Each structure stands twice: as structure tokens, then as C-alpha cells.
Amino acid sequence: MAVKEEVVEILNTIIGEDISDQMDDDFFESGLLDSMSTVELLLDLESKFNIQAPVSEFNRDEWNTPNKVIAKVESLIG
Incomplete structure (x- = not known):
């Protein structure tokens, strides 16, 4: 699996929804990621x-x- 697909899969899992149509949307402004989920994202990556x-x-x-x-x-x- 390519990096893009793997990253999107990780993000989908952490955020709890499909973000594939939001590739340029700001996670933090939209409230999809907070400090705890950011740490989880970094650890998963x-x-x-x-x-x-x-x-x-x-x-x-x-x-x-x-x-x-x-x-x-x-x-x-x-």
C-alpha cells in the first residue's frame, strides 16, 4: 500500500470518519483533531x-x- 493510502487509513481510524474528500481541510480548525488525537497520530505514523x-x-x-x-x-x- 502506498504512503498516501496508509496515512489516510490511519487518519480515518483516528478521526472516525472517511477524510478522503477533505484532503486540504484543516484538522484543527474543523475540530477533527485535538492534542490527544495528534499524539496518537504521530505515534501511529x-x-x-x-x-x-x-x-x-x-x-x-x-x-x-x-x-x-x-x-x-x-x-x-x-
Whole structure:
């Protein structure tokens, strides 16, 4: 499975709904993600992709849409 599909699957699970038609919507403005679900997202992404995404270095503006999460994960994978 490609990174995009895997990230969307993780997001769908955490958010509890299909976000595939909301790829540029801001999670935080819409209330779909809060601080706890953000930590869960980072931990799931670290586990799934064997990447390091420390909460201490988390910049909300770089992770606030599904497309940005996908891009960030791809950049961390290398």
C-alpha cells in the first residue's frame, strides 16, 4: 500500500470518519483533531513508517491537513 493510502487509513481510524474528500481541510480548525488525537497520530505514523516525528518538534502548520501529513511522512521516510 502506498504512503498516501496508509496515512489516510490511519487518519480515518483516528478521526472516525472517511477524510478522503477533505484532503486540504484543516484538522484543527474543523475540530477533527485535538492534542490527544495528534499524539496518537504521530505515534501511529512513527510505528507504521518507522520514522521519528517527536511531539516536541511538532509544528501544527506542517501537519494540519491530510495532504500535509502525507508530504511530511514522505519527507521523513526520505
